Amino acid sequence: VFSPFWPPVHTETVSSPRKNAAVDAERDRMNTTEWFRSVYEHVTLPTIYTFVFIIGLGANVWGLKSLLQKWKNLGHINVFLLNLGIANFLFLPTLPFLTAYYFMRNKWIFGDAFCKITRFCFNLNLYGSIGFLTCISVHRYLAIVHPLKVMGRMTVHNSVAISVVVWLLVSAQSLPDMLFPKNSTNRTEKCHHTTTTKYVENYLKYSVGWTLTGFVMPLLIFLGCYGHVTLVLCHKNTINKVVKQRSLKLMFILILLFSVCYIPYHIFKNLSLYSRAFFFKHGKYPTWDEGVFSAHQISRGLVCLNSVLNPLVYLHVMDISAQLQQLLQRFRQTFTRLNC
Structure with missing residues (x-):
């Protein structure tokens, strides 16, 4: 093991102050990184997980209940909405365990097998959501551009x-992740969301291919569909104004989801893996x-917000705004009666 202060100080002449300054700068950088890791991973991230679990669970239960009530009126798109909700419910029950893990300062007490299952459920939620949002985009594209020929x-x-094809593809992309070790040999209580440093080079190659097939290709399909729809x-002046607005x-909504949740996560995840491999x-x-590390940690919190933002798709497709207005009106009437 080589010390940063080797060779001994008495053999250094002119270059000693410069090297000492470099060592001090490196130490400051490590202290800043460790401080950010401690505050974000052990306070902010579990707080975000708790918020997503409470709000996401309520919003998705309400969204799926409304979906089942309007099942016959929605047409074929209801199948994609149902699967989008299933993708959310695969991830939300794992959040209390991840919250406990980060609150306990990265100490996983639930076993290695359940650690891999938890990370697998996260990947199913992430790439399943991307897949079914892409299906909804294509469905809307066909309904507007080819309403009779294809629809x-x-x-x-x-x-x-x-x-079924989407679930098979997502599962096939996510299963190799479970083959990589999630804990270190000397820290068996860890539960890495990628893998250990020893296997990070192979994981980087897998992650880049996973990103291209699971995220970039759906993103290009989404951009192509809505670019054509916008044109x-x-x-066309024959299309109803309400249809245009909807x-x-x-x-x-989909641009918001991709911009906030998906794009930052994939960019900084792969950059962080490359930095570890380097x-x-x-x-x-x-x-x-240092900057990539901080951005990657923030993107990990943002990506799980897709379980909260996905119900906005229910809200739009099923036109639940009318139901919200009725609920608010009933609430006002009840509040008025109580005051009287």
């Missing part, structure tokens, strides 16, 4: 078959590692 051939069986809505609102190979981190 006339769509059946419930087709929607179910597409959903059609702008140039399509643009759905596009805004350290494993060269014995030092890149100069930009």
